[in-house]
Amino acid sequence: MNQIDSTRLQQGSGPLAGARLEDLIACPSCDALYLARMPAMGERAVCADCHEVLIAPRAKAGIRILMLTLAMLILVTAALFFPFLSISAAGLGNRASLLDVALSFQSSHMVALALMTAAMIVIVPLLRMLLIFYTLLPVVFDRQPFSQARRAFRWSNALKPWAMAEIFALGCAVALVKVADLAQIGFGPAFWMFSILVLIAILNDSYLCSWSVWKSLEKAPR
Amino acid sequence: MEIARKGPSLTARAAGLVACRTCARVWPAGTPRCGRCGAHLQSRDTASLQKVWAWWLAGVMAYIPANLYPMLVTDTLVEHHASTIVGGAVEIAHHGSYGIAAIILIASVLIPMGKFIAIAYLALSARHGSRVRPGRRHHLYEVVEFIGRWSMIDVFVVAILSALVQLSSVAQITPGPAALTFAASVIFTMLSAQSFDSRLIWDRDRADERRPST
Numbered sequence: 001m002n003q004i005d006s007t008r009l010q011q012g013s014g015p016l017a018g019a020r021l022e023d024l025i026a027c028p029s030c031d032a033l034y035l036a037r038m039p040a041m042g043e044r045a046v047c048a049d050c051h052e053v054l055i056a057p058r059a060k061a062g063i064r065i066l067m068l069t070l071a072m073l074i075l076v077t078a079a080l081f082f083p084f085l086s087i088s089a090a091g092l093g094n095r096a097s098l099l100d101v102a103l104s105f106q107s108s109h110m111v112a113l114a115l116m117t118a119a120m121i122v123i124v125p126l127l128r129m130l131l132i133f134y135t136l137l138p139v140v141f142d143r144q145p146f147s148q149a150r151r152a153f154r155w156s157n158a159l160k161p162w163a164m165a166e167i168f169a170l171g172c173a174v175a176l177v178k179v180a181d182l183a184q185i186g187f188g189p190a191f192w193m194f195s196i197l198v199l200i201a202i203l204n205d206s207y208l209c210s211w212s213v214w215k216s217l218e219k220a221p222r
Numbered sequence: 223m224e225i226a227r228k229g230p231s232l233t234a235r236a237a238g239l240v241a242c243r244t245c246a247r248v249w250p251a252g253t254p255r256c257g258r259c260g261a262h263l264q265s266r267d268t269a270s271l272q273k274v275w276a277w278w279l280a281g282v283m284a285y286i287p288a289n290l291y292p293m294l295v296t297d298t299l300v301e302h303h304a305s306t307i308v309g310g311a312v313e314i315a316h317h318g319s320y321g322i323a324a325i326i327l328i329a330s331v332l333i334p335m336g337k338f339i340a341i342a343y344l345a346l347s348a349r350h351g352s353r354v355r356p357g358r359r360h361h362l363y364e365v366v367e368f369i370g371r372w373s374m375i376d377v378f379v380v381a382i383l384s385a386l387v388q389l390s391s392v393a394q395i396t397p398g399p400a401a402l403t404f405a406a407s408v409i410f411t412m413l414s415a416q417s418f419d420s421r422l423i424w425d426r427d428r429a430d431e432r433r434p435s436t
């Protein structure tokens with residue numbers, strides 16, 4: 001094992017010899033060590049061993065993410081209150097908003113399931129939007145990052161697998177077919193808002209380069 | 223673009239460093255916390271496999287009742303009907319919607335089973351080694367991580383239907399107990415996959431690669 005001093009790799013550790021620690025990047029998935037070099041805008045630096053994307057800067061990413069996140073915040077809030085899906089059969093009808101869907105398990109004493117569904121389709125996505133907004137707002141305008149920015153961005157990354165809006169959107173399509181012979185289903189305005197929201201979320205994630213964000217948070221006060 | 227590097231890979235650990243899995247910064251080995259993002263640092267998560275197996279077992283245990291009990295209870299004027307996951311998919315196929323039946327079967331049966339097998343294999347091979355190259359095993363891990371969440375689709379379908387189909391006596395849909403255990407199984411399996419330290423896939427092969435040269 002190579003001897004290491006606290007700030008520099010010493011001679012004899014191959015191509016990385018003499019590199020400062022802050023200039024190195026280690027693949028979080030496989031631990032391979034590289035000299036970090038910022039690729040050109042739109043290019044991606046990929047781990048040679050496991051092909052994990054390490055750095056993927058996009059031009060004007062910060063401001064785009066802020067705008068898209070703001071649009072999503074508005075959409076999700078609006079989508080909560082408008083009717084989401086409607087149903088009619090034999091002269092009877094019912095409408096359900098996103099909140100009704102999220103809380104539908106309540107009626108049958110399945111409160112745990114109700115809370116979980118509400119969390120995965122509304123609360124976690126909403127929380128992630130707020131956290132990203134909080135993290136990036138000062139950075140984009142070249143100000144000092146907020147004091148809790150690191151924690152906020154760490155949480156936003158950790159919550160990512162639990163935000164399941166896109167899975168819920170596909171679930172609507174399945175539900176539609178499942179009751180097709182039982183009743184007529186119609187889409188309310190909230191359904192379309194929600195669909196747009198899912199598309200924006202996917203676009204937004206493609207702009208977010210985690211490494212670039214961490215780099216910009218380095219200036220944050222501790 | 224790949225980051226260029228010659229020869230066998232140097233890992234952060236082999237260079238006497240510890241890598242932050244949250245922000246990819248490296249620190250001298252033994253540093254407890256990342257100075258950039260504040261995450262807890264560990265060169266390898268030594269308790270990783272134990273956590274993987276604990277969540278894995280919980281996931282399998284919850285998956286069994288999820289298949290035995292009804293997922294969806296439908297009450298119409300003429301009948302009271304409770305259907306299990308597989309039963310529901312078969313009914314949909316009988317109505318001619320083969321595509322949707324396939325989605326449900328893939329999301330609720332094929333993916334969970336495949337995940338159990340894949341995670342078990344990854345955990346076993348991290349400990350005992352495997353002839354399959356680490357690159358391919360890593361790819362399997364990524365697929366498991368990506369696809370696991372999609373099993374939640376059936377739970378969401380039950381939620382949508384229970385909220386919507388409330389037409390007094392004409393038609394009423396309520397969730398069955400399997401909705402809860404199935405959701406639990408998906409969550410436990412996600413936690414199992416997340417507990418796995420994917421760097422363990424690579425260690426054994428890289429050590430073999432380095433040994434002849436030194």
Ligand SMILES: [Zn+2]
Nearest residue numbers: 027030047050
């Ligand atoms: Zn890698």
Ligand SMILES: [Zn+2]
Nearest residue numbers: 242245256259
């Ligand atoms: Zn870090």
